Amino acid sequence: MTTAINGAKFSPKELDRDSRFYVAGHRGLVGSAIWRRLERGGFVNLVGRSSAELDLMDRDATFAFFAETKPRYVVLAAAKVGGIMANSTHPVDFLSDNVRIQTNVIDAALAHGVERLLFLGSSCIYPKLAPQPIREDSLLTGHLEPTNDAYAIAKIAGILHIQAVRRQYGLPWISAMPTNLYGPNDNFSPQGSHVLPALIRRYDEAAQSGASTVTNWGTGTPRREFLHVEDMADACLHLMERYDGPQQVNVGTGSDVTIREIAETIARVTGYEGRTEWDTTKPDGTPQKLLDVSMLRATGWRPSISLEDGLASTVEWYRENRDGLRG
Template sequence: MNKDSKIYVAGHNGMVGSAIIRKLEMEGYKNIIFKRSSELDLTRQTEVENFFSFEKPDYVFLAAAKVGGIHANNSYPAEFIYSNLMIESNIIHSSYIHKVKKLLFLGSSCIYPKMASQPIKEESLLNGYLEPTNEAYAVAKIAGLKMCEYYNRQFGTEFISAMPTNLYGPNDNYDLQNSHVLPALIRKFHEAKISGVKEVVMWGTGTPKREFLHVDDLADACYFLMLNYKGNETVNVGTGKEISIIELAHLVGDIIGYDGAIVKDITKPDGTPRKLLDVTKLHSLGWEAKIKLREGIESTYTSFLQR
């Protein structure tokens, strides 16, 4: 990837896409293209084909997706599978038609079986049933990474895929109905602190364990993989460390300075019991996460306050 290469970042307004743009600009790339959703509907094949025909990007980071937490995934499965299938199919196919030199597709760790052996290796894919609450999203993401694999096999393209663990950081979604657990906790504890509420309600039992990766670390990994990786097998991107949801809640509360009680709402779903990625492959390629969880949450809370 040369400094003057034309690079398309799909999903540039999102948490991941904006982090990738920050990373590229920091590395000195100037020729970055993107379109707002009001200008380009990625679910419309004709619009995407016309965009690629006109812009002819050299490299593509496919970070665009319809995303959400357990509630959103469980409540709107048709919207999640349709939007994500359309977005990835249109961009991957147009990248092939218009001879994009390399594409990086971003999936999600929810592609792996609900009861996969821990830590989860890349080869665990399709070895068991999925977590029902986010199955629609997972099926769409599996289709995207397989599409990259099959296009490589049939057409000789260079489309790679990366599977990040749970993400957090600047530009996250803090909507309490549709957000992921960490931004939801940040908002809940912040609002409880400023309003003087004596307890914060946390979804589920608090026992599931999760791995959290700062989005700037993910952007750094994506850049690294675009420069250094070529292959059909997806690459896990994570920290290799996990924390229980109740421990996370106490950590967030401590960072925000909230000293009230934490109440568990066990009527809400827990999701997958444990989800830790095996990042041996990524480490062997020469990349490791740098941002520690407490440090990352502190900087994320600062960006939340600035919003």
């Protein structure tokens, strides 16, 4: 049975577990979680390549890979990502690298007959001052947050690319826009991480060293929504089997907390007992970024991991793996 909400179709169609499934970016935060979810879901023909094995910015190499492997399904989770500092200081890299990666993968998938493709974007595609919670139709209605506008433009280009493929070729390709994600295999480096893994590393190091204070950027007042990456992976498979429409779909929890509250929670989970200070000379970024997840909920999906439980398990994973993590 097919139903329609706001012009989008919801028609359950289970993916073939034996068909070849390529996860672009399968070693990253999202890609590795999707890989694990697909394995748990019975997919037996998964394909992945590390960036050392396949440079997706190399168009010829990307096309050659698709010609060789001929995947039926694709999740495009490969991207250059980073926090406020990385985005602010390297906007050319975030725009150029991401446009090349996604254009090469989408064009190669089109050329080699990929049946179903899911493009993963980011909630930063929406205007800085978009009405909260942010609906999908807020896209392109206002100015972007300047600290990550280059990355956002790249992701917006990806959304429009998917919509263009649907219009020109009629393929059931879709886009999903996750809120702030966290979990195993995140980037915990001091220079390249997003806010939550940066806080986990900072408070863990302070707890280990016995530091009397921890200093965070900004005022702590911006509100953010956080989704565990295992929930995100589950939502991706759900959408590939339940959703077919041109509109990008927000993926989140529908609730948010302040940065100050998240810092207090991480301090508690890591066992840090010192004082937290806030460097108000540093930027806050967008004041609030909460996604309207009505469209996702209409497909029948809900998250299952609470923020407290997710943070506790992520801190545990970080402590077990921190010695082998990048810088």
